[in-house]
Amino acid sequence: MTKEPKPLPNLDAVANLMTRVGLFDEQIVGKRDEDYFSSIGPVALGLFRLVVIGEIKKGKSSFINALCGIPGLVPVHDDVATSTVFKIHHAPEPGYTVFFQPEAEDKTSEIGTQKLEISEADLHSYGTENGNPDNEKRVDFIAVCAPSPILKDGLIVVDTPGVGGLFKKHREITFRHAPRADAVFFITDSVESPIGAAEVDFLKELRRITPLIYFVQTKAAQVDAEARRKRMENNIGILTDKVGLKKEEIRYFVVDSKLKSEGDEDRNLEDLEDSGFPPLMSYLQHSLKASKDRNIATVGLRRAWSKIAEIRAEIDRQKSVVSADTAEKQSAFNAELATTEEKLKQWNSEIRIQLIKEFHTEAQAIQNDILGEVSEALRVGGRISEQVGEALSESRDLKPEEIYGLVEPLSAAARAEVSQVLLECSQKLEGRFSALLGALSVKAEGSIATTALSRGVINNATLIRFSDAQLRDLAAKAEESRLFDRARTGLYGGAAGVGIAMGIGAVVGSVIPVVGTILGSTAGMVIAGLWGGYQASEFSRVKESAVARQQVQAAIDRDLQGCLTQAQTGFQKAFNTLRSRAEEALSDMVKTSLDQLSNTRQELQQRSRATAEEVQRTKQQIHGREQMLAALQGEMEAMERLLG
Amino acid sequence: MEEFYIGDPDYQQGHWQLQNLPDNCAVVAQASILSQFGFDVSMDEATYVAMANGWYSPGFGTSPDDLGNVLEAYGVPTHSVDFASIEQLAAELQQGHRVLVGVNSGELWDQGPMAEFWNWFNEVTGRDSSTFTPADHAVAVTGLDLSDLNHPQVILNDPGHPDGAGQVYPLDRFMDAWENSDFHYTSTSMAPGGAGPIDFDIARFLGLGTTVAGVSFGLDPITADMAGDFVNSLVSNTDWDAVLAAI
Numbered sequence: 001m002t003k004e005p006k007p008l009p010n011l012d013a014v015a016n017l018m019t020r021v022g023l024f025d026e027q028i029v030g031k032r033d034e035d036y037f038s039s040i041g042p043v044a045l046g047l048f049r050l051v052v053i054g055e056i057k058k059g060k061s062s063f064i065n066a067l068c069g070i071p072g073l074v075p076v077h078d079d080v081a082t083s084t085v086f087k088i089h090h091a092p093e094p095g096y097t098v099f100f101q102p103e104a105e106d107k108t109s110e111i112g113t114q115k116l117e118i119s120e121a122d123l124h125s126y127g128t129e130n131g132n133p134d135n136e137k138r139v140d141f142i143a144v145c146a147p148s149p150i151l152k153d154g155l156i157v158v159d160t161p162g163v164g165g166l167f168k169k170h171r172e173i174t175f176r177h178a179p180r181a182d183a184v185f186f187i188t189d190s191v192e193s194p195i196g197a198a199e200v201d202f203l204k205e206l207r208r209i210t211p212l213i214y215f216v217q218t219k220a221a222q223v224d225a226e227a228r229r230k231r232m233e234n235n236i237g238i239l240t241d242k243v244g245l246k247k248e249e250i251r252y253f254v255v256d257s258k259l260k261s262e263g264d265e266d267r268n269l270e271d272l273e274d275s276g277f278p279p280l281m282s283y284l285q286h287s288l289k290a291s292k293d294r295n296i297a298t299v300g301l302r303r304a305w306s307k308i309a310e311i312r313a314e315i316d317r318q319k320s321v322v323s324a325d326t327a328e329k330q331s332a333f334n335a336e337l338a339t340t341e342e343k344l345k346q347w348n349s350e351i352r353i354q355l356i357k358e359f360h361t362e363a364q365a366i367q368n369d370i371l372g373e374v375s376e377a378l379r380v381g382g383r384i385s386e387q388v389g390e391a392l393s394e395s396r397d398l399k400p401e402e403i404y405g406l407v408e409p410l411s412a413a414a415r416a417e418v419s420q421v422l423l424e425c426s427q428k429l430e431g432r433f434s435a436l437l438g439a440l441s442v443k444a445e446g447s448i449a450t451t452a453l454s455r456g457v458i459n460n461a462t463l464i465r466f467s468d469a470q471l472r473d474l475a476a477k478a479e480e481s482r483l484f485d486r487a488r489t490g491l492y493g494g495a496a497g498v499g500i501a502m503g504i505g506a507v508v509g510s511v512i513p514v515v516g517t518i519l520g521s522t523a524g525m526v527i528a529g530l531w532g533g534y535q536a537s538e539f540s541r542v543k544e545s546a547v548a549r550q551q552v553q554a555a556i557d558r559d560l561q562g563c564l565t566q567a568q569t570g571f572q573k574a575f576n577t578l579r580s581r582a583e584e585a586l587s588d589m590v591k592t593s594l595d596q597l598s599n600t601r602q603e604l605q606q607r608s609r610a611t612a613e614e615v616q617r618t619k620q621q622i623h624g625r626e627q628m629l630a631a632l633q634g635e636m637e638a639m640e641r642l643l644g
Numbered sequence: 645m646e647e648f649y650i651g652d653p654d655y656q657q658g659h660w661q662l663q664n665l666p667d668n669c670a671v672v673a674q675a676s677i678l679s680q681f682g683f684d685v686s687m688d689e690a691t692y693v694a695m696a697n698g699w700y701s702p703g704f705g706t707s708p709d710d711l712g713n714v715l716e717a718y719g720v721p722t723h724s725v726d727f728a729s730i731e732q733l734a735a736e737l738q739q740g741h742r743v744l745v746g747v748n749s750g751e752l753w754d755q756g757p758m759a760e761f762w763n764w765f766n767e768v769t770g771r772d773s774s775t776f777t778p779a780d781h782a783v784a785v786t787g788l789d790l791s792d793l794n795h796p797q798v799i800l801n802d803p804g805h806p807d808g809a810g811q812v813y814p815l816d817r818f819m820d821a822w823e824n825s826d827f828h829y830t831s832t833s834m835a836p837g838g839a840g841p842i843d844f845d846i847a848r849f850l851g852l853g854t855t856v857a858g859v860s861f862g863l864d865p866i867t868a869d870m871a872g873d874f875v876n877s878l879v880s881n882t883d884w885d886a887v888l889a890a891i
């Protein structure tokens with residue numbers, strides 16, 4: 001017997017229902033709506049990205065191997081240090097593939113084109129510091145196929161290299177992997193020291209990027225119960241006092257990965273229970289993953305609703321054709337079709353243009369705001385540059401060469417700040433664009449309905465589902481980053497909206513790589529730019545440290561200027577994608593409606609020649625379809641109630 | 645009267661097992677199905693796998709969402725339907741699929757007059773829904789006995805009942821108990837080899853559920869099973885390169 005109170009959204013069942021709706025549509029329209037079917041993929045997959053972060057040797061890799069139940073899946077640190085990121089996903093057969101970074105100059109090469117399948121034995125030469133010092137082989141990450149049941153419903157686990165106090169690398173990993181993580185597991189252990197100062201700094205930074213941080217204390221069985229408990233209390237104290245987390249918000253698990261792996265060997269339930277893994281697994285499945293699933297299910301159902309509405313409209317259209325059972329009715333219907341077509345064309349040439357104009361004005365305003373904000377932070381003399389200046393002025397007492405030594409840490413800090421700004425701005429942009437595109441879709445469909453629509457003439461499936469207030473509400477929620485996925489596709493009821501929505505991911509999609517390159521090690525560039533100046537000052541040692549400060553500031557400003565240019569290009573790319581997607585969607589909407597009109601004309605012609613028997617059969621078929629639609633709709637409604 | 649079954653309850657009866665923990669019914673029901681697919685999986689092993697993956701917690705049991713995961717872990721594909729109709733369930737049995745459902749045990753089991761009273765009380769006070777008395781038990785539906793169409797019967801393998809192999813309940817009673825899981829079922833997407841032959845024509849079955857609504861109007865039915873295969877193929881054709889590059 002089970003005592004679990006309320007069923008969770010079952011993504012498999014949602015995807016199944018969505019598929020049946022799509023197959024039914026295909027049966028009626030005679031053509032598969034590939035776009036609709038492609039929206040089922042994410043629901044079927046139920047992607048959940050779990051990123052494991054922590055200092056070297058704390059037991060990250062062992063934890064992942066235990067979680068997946070596969071010993072040796074990712075290399076465990078004994079005397080070699082892991083140097084690369086492992087991304088682990090489900091596959092029936094185990095395997096490793098190295099993905100290389102694209103050559104810096106070669107901007108055209110696509111990600112994923114440079115890859116190499118390797119055997120477990122080769123992991124050493126690509127994935128460790130010894131085999132691949134300073135990442136001279138330009139490894140981006142290693143993909144790991146794992147036949148592990150826990151990964152079967154879309155869980156992806158990311159193992160990050162152990163970083164021992166190396167601040168710069170911490171940052172790079174954080175900014176590249178945390179923004180899109182559904183959960184970050186921060187690993188500490190029971191034996192060595194409690195959470196230290198470097199980790200506290202790191203966690204503070206991490207918190208600015210994601211609130212979804214959970215704590216795992218490993219190696220529990222290496223100490224006694226009292227020691228583990230003390231360590232945990234100590235750590236929680238540090239998290240509340242130094243990192244600033246609220247005690248009730250902290251989720252903290254104590255596990256022993258070795259014990260779990262031993263239990264796996266002979267399926268020993270006692271070892272499993274002692275390992276501390278069951279409550280962690282349960283939390284991962286029923287709390288973390290379940291709430292993500294709920295979002296995915298909501299988005300999927302919304303998509304299916306718009307399909308259902310299309311189907312209903314199509315059935316109505318077919319009905320109106322068969323019910324035109326006299327020559328008079330048929331010619332009246334024909335006349336109606338002609339008028340509608342006329343109006344639609346008029347809408348296309350007048351209102352659509354007007355809407356696009358409005359849209360551009362609004363989009364431009366958003367663009368100006370965002371780019372303004374970015375520029376204010378990054379430009380020479382802007383916020384970040386000023387912060388660098390302040391830091392430099394505190395170094396007044398240092399010797400010139402010591403000041404030059406500040407170039408690297410200061411530029412790293414500046415770039416981290418830049419990355420932060422870019423992430424925040426891209427999130428803001430996504431929220432505001434969601435609202436704008438939603439409003440456009442509602443307006444377009446609303447005005448088409450009032451100017452050109454008459455019942456059964458064109459497919460009015462795309463009628464408005466959201467009021468302005470609802471849109472505003474959703475847009476406001478979209479500002480909370482975790483709701484992005486939901487807002488992005490969930491916002492739109494209409495066909496145009498769905499078309500547009502596909503483009504929104506492009507905003508974040510084209511900014512994150514920029515963040516990546518900005519954090520990438522271009523510090524060399526800064527120093528190179530400074531080199532002439534440094535030698536010059538070597539030449540005349542009498543120069544004041546003020547000159548050194550000026551030169552450092554100038555070098556970092558130059559670097560910031562470069563970042564700004566990159567950021568502007570990235571954002572511009574996103575804006576352009578969104579604009580053209582929006583315009584395309586509107587044109588598609590008109591084209592679909594015109595196609596439908598001409599279909600109806602043809603069917604009407606066939607109708608006039610049909611025998612009574614044929615008409616009777618068609619009527620029966622339509623009746624059957626209505627029954628089927630009602631049944632599917634019933635399931636949809638029930639499912640929606642389940643999601644609350 | 646002519647005997648008329650959908651499914652193969654007799655064959656499945658031989659694979660029934662009584663659950664060995666108070667709350668591992670769903671796990672044991674899956675182990676019993678695994679053995680029909682030729683896997684030698686003990687109850688303890690199945691319990692281990694479920695617990696290690698968060699699909700079974702002692703004291704809580706298995707969440708309906710996780711029903712079928714143990715089967716999947718051993719490579720038996722499944723699909724799930726919420727708010728299913730009895731016709732959909734029959735269509736699965738007809739294809740030899742193994743079907744698990746969530747039920748409210750109190751409504752299913754005969755536990756004397758008081759149990760009947762509470763069932764009645766919940767019903768008349770409008771509390772007979774998944775919100776108030778959620779499903780608390782998982783059983784396998786092994787067959788439908790339609791010999792007497794006026795009194796259809798459902799045949800279950802119930803891991804929670806000492807005489808649970810091939811238990812027969814009136815359809816009404818089963819529906820009342822099943823409703824509390826929002827008519828959830830999880831079905832294997834294939835039939836085990838060695839199962840009995842299936843020769844029932846679904847079109848003979850009365851009623852107009854989602855699956856068979858179209859049948860009587862000459863439409864091809866769209867079954868949960870077809871959709872399930874589609875969904876499973878979507879997952880196995882995931883473009884992982886693109887997914888991984890984007891995280």
Ligand SMILES: Nc1nc2c(ncn2[C@@H]2O[C@H](COP(=O)(O)OP(=O)(O)O)[C@@H](O)[C@H]2O)c(=O)[nH]1
Pocket residue numbers: 054055056057058059060061062063075076077078162218219220221222255256257258259
């Ligand atoms: N007993 C025990 N040893 C562990 C545990 N986790 C990690 N270790 C050991 O700690 C060392 C470092 O582990 P590893 O997973 O490579 O740490 P990483 O650098 O954070 O990935 C290895 O020798 C592991 O065998 C644990 O939970 N229990």
Ligand SMILES: [Mg+2]
Pocket residue numbers: 060061062075076077082159160161162
């Ligand atoms: Mg490691």
